[in-house]
Amino acid sequence: MAENMEHLEELHTWIRNGDVQALLEMSRALHPADAAERLAVLRPEELGRYIELLGTAQALDIFEFVPFEIQKETLKYLPRTILVELMSLMSPDDRADLVEELDEKSQERLLSLLMQAERQDILKLITYPEGSAGAYMTTDYAFLRADGTIRSALDQLRFQALKKETIYYVYVVNQARKLIGFVSLRELIMAHPDMDIAAVMNKNVISVRVDEDIENVAKEMTHYDFLAIPVVDADDRLVGIITYDDVFDVMTEEATEDMYLLANLDTDEKISSPLPRSVKLRVPWLLINLCTALLAAFTVNFFSGTIARYVALASLMPIVAGIGGNAGTQSLTVVVRALALGEIKVKGNWKVLFKQIGVGFFSGLICGMVMAGIAYAWFGNVWLSLILWMAMTTNLILAGLFGAMVPITLRKLKLDPALGSSIFVTMATDVGGFSTFLGLSSLLLHYLVE
The missing domain is CATH 1.10.357.20 (SLC41 divalent cation transporters, integral membrane domain)
Structure with missing residues (x-):
């Protein structure tokens, strides 16, 4: 307890004095989840100042582990430029989840600051029904055309990897962006550079519909032991992917809900509820x-x-x-x-x-x-x-x-x-x-x- 109070006092001092070097050293010495646990005790305005001092690129990894309610409050205290940078760097699904939870006035303010492509992406994601695959998917995924070579595919992935959340699997689409197969990163690395992608891709691709219930998606991912699963629309066009960390959150929520309901408790009640x-x-x-x-x-x-x-x-x-x-x-x-x-x-x-x-x-x-x-x-x-x-x-x-x-x-x-x-x-x-x-x-x- 005394040690935690000491860390809290240090954080207050560093943020008050604008000691960027001390904040950087603390952030680099801890896993982002552990650093977020320390920062969660700060007031939202202090956390906003921390992000401003550290820079959005450095602070984002930690900020994404901060509890959702604190994230929402912190956005109110960020300068306009910092807010835009932070939201632009966040993964599409996390960004959409955060915007969806804001009140209407805050949503309008935030969306007006973003670029048109980012704004449209958020609006599209938050319109999917709650509990559907579309509501949990990310549009941040790697894809390739079937008519290219392995050499060109690796060059494309080097470019895409900087901006994508994950490249466990690379999805192969045709000219109409319909999903026709997938290939793992391992298979791409092991294949001869001059081979065609179509020759190594797996055509037996398992996908889910964008309107499918997320509980069914979780069952499929568990059944097939997938790290990610592609999401397609009614015309089989690839529109996103769902990663295992999102599905794990769903499974945790469902298990908690069942436990509450079996005990005849409302799922809205928390230990911190008044x-x-x-x-x-x-x-x-x-x-x-x-x-x-x-x-x-x-x-x-x-x-x-x-x-x-x-x-x-x-x-x-x-x-x-x-x-x-x-x-x-x-x-x-x-x-x-x-x-x-x-x-x-x-x-x-x-x-x-x-x-x-x-x-x-x-x-x-x-x-x-x-x-x-x-x-x-x-x-x-x-x-x-x-x-x-x-x-x-x-x-x-x-x-x-x-x-x-x-x-x-x-x-x-x-x-x-x-x-x-x-x-x-x-x-x-x-x-x-x-x-x-x-x-x-x-x-x-x-x-x-x-």
């Missing part, structure tokens, strides 16, 4: 949960006469519901993950339901047998043990059924399969567990009392 906002985002889900809990309470109240005649039921019924809830969460987690990874199709998923029901049945038999033995040792009533065994087996079957059925149904309704799933599954296992256990106890009450 207290009133956190309360506002959580209470609606808690009220929904309260309604389902009341349904379980009404179920218990319906059998209050049975509980009054055999009080031991009150101490055992939470076990039946609790084990069912845990089993339901297990099935729910497995199915939601499988849906997210595309392992389950929307149609023909009856095998998944039967599998989860089967798991619930055998898990119920085992756990119910164990609990039946404990109940017999505790209360010495064989009928109570038998009821407990049957109730736990039935409730774990329900847990498997609803744990699979709820997320699959939500997906069929075009909703996120994690959305509120845990509330509905818990409701099913609570009501089902109480109903089965207390219902059987009511039917066999005269045996219990005897």
